[in-house]
Each structure stands twice: as structure tokens, then as C-alpha cells.
Amino acid sequence: MISLAGRDILHSWGKFVFTGIGLGLLIGITLSMAGIYRGMVDDAKVLLDNSGADLWVVQKDTLGPYAEPSSINDNIWRGIRSIPGVDQAANITYLTMQVRKKGGDVRVMVAGITPGGPGIPGWPPYLVAGRQITSSHYEAVADIASGLKLGERIKLRRNYYTIVGLTRRMVSSSGDPMIFIPLKDAQEAQFLKDNDAIWAQRRRTAENPAFNRPGVPGLLDAIIASQSTNPYVNAVLVRVKKGHNPEQVAEYIRRWKRLTVYTRSQMEEILIGKLIATASKQIFMFLVILSIVSSAIVAFIIYTLTLGKIREIAVLKLIGTKNRTIIGLIMQQSIALGVIGFVVGKISATLLMAPIFPKYVLLEPLDSAIGFIAVVMICVLSSIVAIRAALKVDPAEAIGG
Amino acid sequence: MSGKGIKIFGLRKSYGSGDTAVEALKKVDMHVAPGEVVGLIGPSGSGKTTLLKCLGAVIEPTAGKMILGDDVIYDDGWKVKDLRALRRDRIGFVFQAPYLIPFLDVTDNVALLPMLAGIPNTEARNRARELFKALDVEHRAKAMPSQLSGGEQQRVAIARGLVNRPPVILADEPTAPLDSERALAVIRILNDMAKKFETAIIVVTHDEKIIPTFRRIYHIRDGVTYEEAGEGRNVE
Numbered sequence: 260m261i262s263l264a265g266r267d268i269l270h271s272w273g274k275f276v277f278t279g280i281g282l283g284l285l286i287g288i289t290l291s292m293a294g295i296y297r298g299m300v301d302d303a304k305v306l307l308d309n310s311g312a313d314l315w316v317v318q319k320d321t322l323g324p325y326a327e328p329s330s331i332n333d334n335i336w337r338g339i340r341s342i343p344g345v346d347q348a349a350n351i352t353y354l355t356m357q358v359r360k361k362g363g364d365v366r367v368m369v370a371g372i373t374p375g376g377p378g379i380p381g382w383p384p385y386l387v388a389g390r391q392i393t394s395s396h397y398e399a400v401a402d403i404a405s406g407l408k409l410g411e412r413i414k415l416r417r418n419y420y421t422i423v424g425l426t427r428r429m430v431s432s433s434g435d436p437m438i439f440i441p442l443k444d445a446q447e448a449q450f451l452k453d454n455d456a457i458w459a460q461r462r463r464t465a466e467n468p469a470f471n472r473p474g475v476p477g478l479l480d481a482i483i484a485s486q487s488t489n490p491y492v493n494a495v496l497v498r499v500k501k502g503h504n505p506e507q508v509a510e511y512i513r514r515w516k517r518l519t520v521y522t523r524s525q526m527e528e529i530l531i532g533k534l535i536a537t538a539s540k541q542i543f544m545f546l547v548i549l550s551i552v553s554s555a556i557v558a559f560i561i562y563t564l565t566l567g568k569i570r571e572i573a574v575l576k577l578i579g580t581k582n583r584t585i586i587g588l589i590m591q592q593s594i595a596l597g598v599i600g601f602v603v604g605k606i607s608a609t610l611l612m613a614p615i616f617p618k619y620v621l622l623e624p625l626d627s628a629i630g631f632i633a634v635v636m637i638c639v640l641s642s643i644v645a646i647r648a649a650l651k652v653d654p655a656e657a658i659g660g
Numbered sequence: 661m662s663g664k665g666i667k668i669f670g671l672r673k674s675y676g677s678g679d680t681a682v683e684a685l686k687k688v689d690m691h692v693a694p695g696e697v698v699g700l701i702g703p704s705g706s707g708k709t710t711l712l713k714c715l716g717a718v719i720e721p722t723a724g725k726m727i728l729g730d731d732v733i734y735d736d737g738w739k740v741k742d743l744r745a746l747r748r749d750r751i752g753f754v755f756q757a758p759y760l761i762p763f764l765d766v767t768d769n770v771a772l773l774p775m776l777a778g779i780p781n782t783e784a785r786n787r788a789r790e791l792f793k794a795l796d797v798e799h800r801a802k803a804m805p806s807q808l809s810g811g812e813q814q815r816v817a818i819a820r821g822l823v824n825r826p827p828v829i830l831a832d833e834p835t836a837p838l839d840s841e842r843a844l845a846v847i848r849i850l851n852d853m854a855k856k857f858e859t860a861i862i863v864v865t866h867d868e869k870i871i872p873t874f875r876r877i878y879h880i881r882d883g884v885t886y887e888e889a890g891e892g893r894n895v896e
Contacts, residue, residue: 260775261768263761270763270804574759577718578820579748580776654747655718657759658709658832 263584264591267568278560279596282553283603286634289549290608291616293626296542298619303432303530307523310351311380312496313505315521316512323519324353324493325432325526326534331518333446336373336495342511344503349373350492351381352445355435358405358413365405367438368431369415371445371492380496383439389424395441400424402436415440416448432530434618442492450489460486550637553600558641561593565645569652576654585649590642597638601631664729665693665860666715666828671724671734673710673883684710686883688724692860694827697851699871700864702880708864709832711880715862716751716830717743729827748777752821752829752859754850756836758813760805760820766792767801770819777824784823791819794856795849811842815849822853829854831863840869847873 268275306325315324316331316339323329336348352371357364372381377391383400389409392398399420401407404427411422420440429437440448452460461483464470471479497512497520499505509520521529531539565572572585605627613620671688674681684707692698702708713719715726717733717740726734728750733740740746747753760769767788774784792798795815800808808816814834821829831850835843847863847870854861863874871877877888 260781261764261772263763266768267763570759571761574755574761576744577716577747577753578773578776579744579746581744584776653718655713657753657755658712658716658718 262591263588264595267588268592268595274564275592275596275599279599280603282556282560282596282600284607285549285553285556286600286604286630287607287612289546289553290604290622290627290630291612291620292542292545292549293630294608294613294620294622295616295618296539297621297623297626299432299434299535299538300531301621302430302434302619303535304527305428305430306432307526307530309384309429310496311378311382311384311498313499313523314497314509314512315526316348316495316497316516317493317519317521319517319519321519322529322533324351326529329493330491331493331495333442333490333492335516335518338516339495339497339512342508342515344500344508344511345497346500347380347498349375349380349496350442350494351496352442352449352493353431354445354449355431356415358415358438360405360407360411360413362406365407366435367401367405368435369438369440369445369448371442371449372439373442380498383424383426383429383437385426386424387427389422391424392439392441393423396444397421398423398441400426400439402429402438403427404430405436405438407438413438415444416451418444418448420444430619432534446489446492450491457487550633553634554637554641557593557596557600557638558644560596561589561638561642561645562648564592565589565649569649570657572649572652573654573656576652577657582650586646589645589649590639593638593642593645594635597634601634604630604634664727664827665691665696666729666862667691667725667727668715669725669727671711671714671726672722673707673714673719674722684883685714685721688880688883688885690862690878690885690887692828692862694858694860695855696876697847697854697861697863697874699874699877700862700880700885701866701871701877706880707883708880710883711885712830712832712862712864715828716753717746745777748773749824750826750828752824752826754814754817754821754829754831754834756833758805758810758817760813760816762805764805765801766797766803766805766808766816769805769816770823773820773824787823788819791822792816794853795819810837811845814838814842814846818846818849818853822857822859825857825859827860829859829861831861833865833867834863835865835867835870843867843870844873 317323317329318331321327321329333350336350339345339348350373354369356369358367373379374395387403392400397418397420399422401422403425407422409422409425412419464482465479470482499508505522509522512518512520609622668688668690671685673685674683676682688711700708714721721734723736767785770788771784774787775781792801797812797815800812805813835846850861879886879888
């Protein structure tokens with residue numbers, strides 16, 4: 260039996276190809292939206308993976324350090340280090356800021372890492388160029404997505420830092436590239452105010468008779484000194500010894516240190532379930548709207564193509580063509596349109612859209628497979644209107660009268 | 661193939677009911693023998709198209725009897741369950757315009773019918789080619805309908821009507837879009853094919869130039885048929 264749909268497509272291939280390209284661009288946008296969502300989830304997972312931690316110790320009753328502000332003393336890590344099952348514990352600070360560089364500025368997440376060396380939680384696990392931080396101050400390792408180059412100097416708050424190393428896929432949960440600097444510098448950057456504010460604060464302290472007592476000459480200096488340093492960090496990253504249950508270690512820390520501790524799965528839940536939940540809902544809504552628009556377009560195109568063949572359909576029915584052959588003709592054309600659209604969409608999403616999106620777009624094969632099935636189903640459903648119109652055609656129309 | 665032509669007795673068709681009922685066909689009696697081409701002539705609104713639709717099993721008559729070959733297909737109700745299969749296998753159609761499927765080439769336009777009836781593609785195409793030889797369009801077998809002249813298209817449409825070797829062919833104004841020469845050629849072909857395949861052909865027409873070519877003519881007026889027989893009308 261001849262494939263009527265195939266012959267019709269070959270006969271008017273231009274119409275199908277151009278319609279398919281239009282539909283394909285829409286499908287490409289849909290796939291890219293799904294890719295952006297996957298990219299956000301991946302960014303969150305990469306952030307957790309690259310931190311090298313099994314547990315995150317944060318201020319009590321907060322969702323820190325990524326979803327909420329968290330502040331804990333920078334000496335807590337020593338106590339945590341002594342808890343059974345803890346292999347390594349390291350302070351960390353996170354600070355999102357705009358960094359000026361040649362040709363504009365870039366939004367980054369600055370991470371203050373504990374001195375030591377690679378392998379300590381919080382350190383970038385690998386570099387693509389340069390070296391790790393070796394000095395206690397004013398050196399930085401930057402993610403390559405920041406656009407910074409080796410040897411480039413950047414200003415963070417009041418100090419200049421030299422980029423000594425470059426890493427890759429070290430991003431915040433919102434996809435901003437990370438810059439790693441020594442912990443002390445990061446603590447200062449987090450805390451440091453401008454000179455006028457410092458002068459005002461000192462004057463205010465000196466004018467307070469409780470802090471400036473004539474009988475206690477060193478008190479004012481001691482208080483001012485304490486106000487000029489930042490003894491806080493955002494979290495302590497903990498690596499658990501092999502063979503120990505992270506949940507059990509977390510429970511020890513919660514009980515003895517009265518801090519909030521999150522395991523990897525809990526932190527993932529916070530990042531994916533809470534931090535990017537609204538964004539993912541928004542993307543889901545976009546996907547729904549784009550799917551409806553795609554369905555409407557396919558339905559309209561197939562309906563119009565069918566109306567253009569009413570006379571042929573009447574002749575086919577008159578000469579004894581079965582309904583299922585006519586349904587097949589319309590449905591196969593609809594699916595063919597969807598397949599052309601999907602191929603164009605997949606190519607455009609992979610080669611055109613993903614590279615130009617500022618956010619990381621992760622196009623997973625499973626999403627493409629689901630997308631393909633969805634497109635085919637949408638095309639099948641969209642052809643129903645046209646099929647109904649075709650089945651209503653009276654074979655007597657071929658005879659006229 | 662062939663059979664015993666078509667016989668129609670007291671066929672009636674009404675639309676609506678009660679006071680608003682319209683009797684489109686009041687009493688139709690016809691008989692067309694195998695190998696015979698008859699004309700069906702009547703003014704507009706006389707019931708020609710309704711009769712054609714009843715004969716083509718497209719609409720159901722109200723009463724009467726139709727015998728196709730040896731089989732009673734209608735006797736105050738359809739006696740055949742699958743009317744599509746009846747149309748496909750036992751009734752050929754030739755329309756005023758050829759209505760070829762624009763996206764199929766000439767061969768497949770004709771071979772489609774036997775394929776729909778379950779005949780293998782190769783055999784269906786061989787059947788089509790045999791008819792093209794008889795209808796002198798063999799050289800256009802690979803062409804698309806849009807590449808054919810009006811006369812060629814009509815010959816292909818006749819081939820499509822004949823390809824399943826039906827006992828009866830209903831031709832609805834088959835010469836309307838053609839000039840005199842081509843119109844007479846089409847009638848000549850229909851006569852040849854009727855004889856060759858022992859098919860009964862009913863030609864509904866207004867075309868005065870072809871009316872003299874029919875050996876027998878049925879007039880239809882206000883839903884009633886009258887037979888007019890005559891000699892020397894055949895184009896032979």
C-alpha cells in the first residue's frame with residue numbers, strides 16, 4: 260500500500276520543511292527552557308560536589324550558607340574536628356558581589372577558603388590553568404566563566420587580588436562563577452566598611468562613657484580593636500571519615516555544638532527544593548505555555564492542510580478508502596511535521612541557543628527523549644481536530660449536485 | 661468481472677418528512693446491460709444527481725430495488741453491509757472534473773484502488789498500465805496529474821473507474837470540461853471499455869454534442885425516468 264502521507268509530504272515538501280523549521284524553533288526554545296532548569300539543578304549539585312563536604316555546619320535554625328545568611332564563630336571548627344567520625348573541618352565564607360574587570364563587570368560568588376591546600380573542604384578540586392593559592396593574602400583562583408585571565412588584577416572591596424589559577428564549573432547555585440580567596444581576606448571583605456563609617460563608629464564608641472572610662476585606659480582601644488575584626492564565618496564544611504555514617508556524625512554535632520547541620524541530601528533539598536523552586540516553577544509554566552502554543556500551531560497547520568484536501572478526501576471516501584487510511588494520512592503528516600520540528604528544535608537548541616544563553620544550559624538525552632515523545636503525542640492530539648473535519652466530509656461532495 | 665449490468669426497479673428517494681417532505685426520486689426504473697453505455701439526461705433539479713448518489717451507494721434510497729450483477733444490493737433497505745467496499749469493488753466513478761489525487765503520480769492514482777482492495781502493489785500497477793495502454797496514456801504513466809492535459813486527465817480518471825473491473829460505472833458529466841473533439845473521444849473510449857470489460861456505463865450529461873452517440877437514453881423529469889431508444893446514435 261502506498262504511503263499517502265509520505266507522497267503528500269514529498270509533493271509539497273517546501274511547505275512541510277518551512278513549517279517544520281518554524282515549529283522547530285519553538286521546540287528549540289522549549290528544550291532550552293528544560294535545559295536551563297537542568298542547568299540550575301546541575302549548578303546546585305556542582306556547588307555541593309565541589310565544596311568537598313559531607314556535612315554543612317551552620318548557624319542554628321538557619322538554612323545557610325546558600326539559602327539564608329548564616330554566621331558562626333570561626334573557632335567552632337576546632338571543636339567539630341574533635342567529634343568522632345569527622346575527618347576534616349574547614350571554615351568557609353561566601354559573598355556575592357560585582358567584580359570590575361576589563362571591558363565591564365561580572366557577578367561572582369567569592370569564597371573564602373581556609374589556608375592549607377587542595378583537598379581541604381572548600382578548595383577548588385582542580386585547576387585548568389595556573390596554580391592554587393599559596394599566599395595568605397591577595398591571591399585568587401577564578402572560574403573560567405568569569406572571563407578573568409591569569410595574572411589579571413581585580414579589586415574586591417579595598418584590596419587588589421592577582422588571579423593565580425583558573426578552574427572550571429565552579430559556580431554558585433544561581434550559576435555565578437566563583438572566585439576563591441584566602442579566608443582572612445574574605446572575612447575582612449565581608450565585614451570591612453568604608454573609612455567614614457569606621458571613623459563614625461570609633462567616635463561613637465569613644466563618646467560612650469561606658470567604654471571610655473578614665474580609670475580603665477586600655478578599654479577603649481580593646482573595644483575598637485574588637486570592632487575592627489570579623490571573627491565570623493558562614494559555615495564549617497565537614498568531611499566525614501570513611502566508614503562513618505554522615506547522618507550519625509551530624510547528629511553528634513547538633514547535640515554537642517547546638518548548631519544546625521545539613522547532610523548532602525538535605526542540602527540538595529534546600530538548594531533544589533527551596534532556593535530554585537520558584538525559578539523551576541516559572542520554567543515549568545513556560546514549558547506548559549510553549550507546549551500549548553506548539554499544539555495550537557500544529558493543530559492549526561494540520562487543520563489548514565486538511566481543509567486544502569477536502570475534495571481529495573471526498574474522492575478517496577467515494578472510491579472506498581477506509582476511514583483508518585484517511586486518519587493515517589492526517590496523523591502521519593502531523594507526526595512528520597513534529598519529527599521535522601523536533602530535529603530542527605534539537606539542533607537549534609544544541610548548536611544555536613545553548614552557547615548564547617548566559618545561564619548554563621544542560622541538554623540531557625533523557626529530556627530529549629521525553630521531549631520527542633511529548634512532541635509526537637502533541638502532534639497526534641493536535642491532528643484530532645483535522646481528523647474530525649476529514650471524517651465529516653461527505654463522499655457525495657465528490658459527485659457534486 | 662462484469663456480471664449482468666445493473667437493474668433498478670421503482671426506486672424512490674425522499675428528503676425530510678411530513679409536510680416538508682420532498683420527493684427527489686418518484687419512480688426510477690432502469691436497466692443497463694453489460695457492455696452498454698446509456699445516457700441519463702434531465703434538466704436541473706430533475707433528480708439526476710440524487711439518482712447517481714443512490715446508485716453510487718452514497719445516500720440511501722427510500723424504497724425500490726437495485727440489482728447489481730446477480731446481487732440484490734438494495735430492496736427497501738441496503739442488502740450489503742459494507743457500502744465502502746461495495747463502492748470500491750463493484751462501482752466505478754468518473755467525475756465531471758477528473759479529481760485525481762495531486763500528490764500521486766498517474767500510475768498510483770489508478771493503482772490506489774486495487775491496493776485499497778488488498779491487491780499487491782505490483783499487480784495493482786500492472787493493471788493500471790494495461791488500462792493506460794488501452795486508453796493511450798501509457799507514455800504519461802510516471803507524470804503527475806498537474807503535468808497532464810485535460811483530456812489525458814479524464815482518460816486517467818476513466819482508467820481509475822475501470823481498474824477494479826466493476827460491473828457498473830457511473831459517469832457524472834465526464835465531457836463537461838472538454839471540447840467537442842475530446843468529448844466525443846471520451847465517449848468513444850467509454851464505449852470501447854464497456855465492450856472490452858463488459859461493464860455497464862451510465863453517463864449523466866447535459867452535453868448535447870454527445871447525446872446522439874448513445875444507443876439508449878433515459879430522460880429523468882421530476883424524479884421519474886422515461887426511456888428513449890434510438891438507432892444509429894452510436895459513435896462507432
